[in-house]
Amino acid sequence: MKPIFHPDMEGIDAATVFGALADPTRLAIVLALADAEEFEARCGSFTDFASPSLLAYHFAKLREAGITRARAEGTSRFISLRRDELEGRFPGLLDSIIATARRDPSLPRFSEDKLLAP
Amino acid sequence: MKPIFHPDMEGIDAATVFGALADPTRLAIVLALADAEEFEARCGSFTDFASPSLLAYHFAKLREAGITRARAEGTSRFISLRRDELEGRFPGLLDSIIATARRDPSLPRFSEDKLLAP
DNA sequence: TCTTAAATTCAACGATCATTGAAATTTTGA
């Protein structure tokens, strides 16, 4: 019913974006989303990373920082990166973030097939 | 007397770096350091941004995240970016951070001549 | 309509954060 809030990209400031990335779980989510960009990821695809309620918290942080978009479909939500909009606001940043996350072996990883599960 | 602690770059994780940048004052400091890379910036060059004691806190955050280096000389400390080392650990990241900070008009700026003052 | 599934919301907690102002430290120079 109530629409999901997505901030205008123009109003996003850099410190907020970096704040959203200042957590290993959220960085791992961003990395997983980047690796799975052909299809869309369900929230429930990430239960390895944290509990459902904690995931909701982390997803909200990413969304309110302008990094992700959520689309409701039935009782599920599909999460994706706001690639193009982010590129317009901060060119090159997202790619750099993903490359950086990829270089950090301490981040929780994720078997890619997890994203395709029913 | 006691040497200034600088973490090994290999042990730095991405979330810590982003956490250090999740604050407008610290982002402004990084941007100012990038704009003044020919010479070195004294801590006291930044009194427009915050009080001395608060600056010490922010400088420690940046230093412990591997972003800056501090060199003592007399009663002063000179701060600089750990450009090359950071480039080795996370290639392209620092440039991207600086470009991002430059695109954020809400960040406190800084007349460049401030850095040269005696 | 009842049930199940998926995700959010809420209240609570201890931990960390940004900020302040006063006190301490360190080094230079008179």
Place this chain on the structure above:
DNA sequence: TCAAAATTTCAATGATCGTTGAATTTAAGA
């Protein structure tokens, strides 16, 4: 030896953060 300058340390503050578990919402399917 004293005093001034630059910076740090410390204790205290309210705010935000990450986390938990229980309760709630929302929509789909039997």
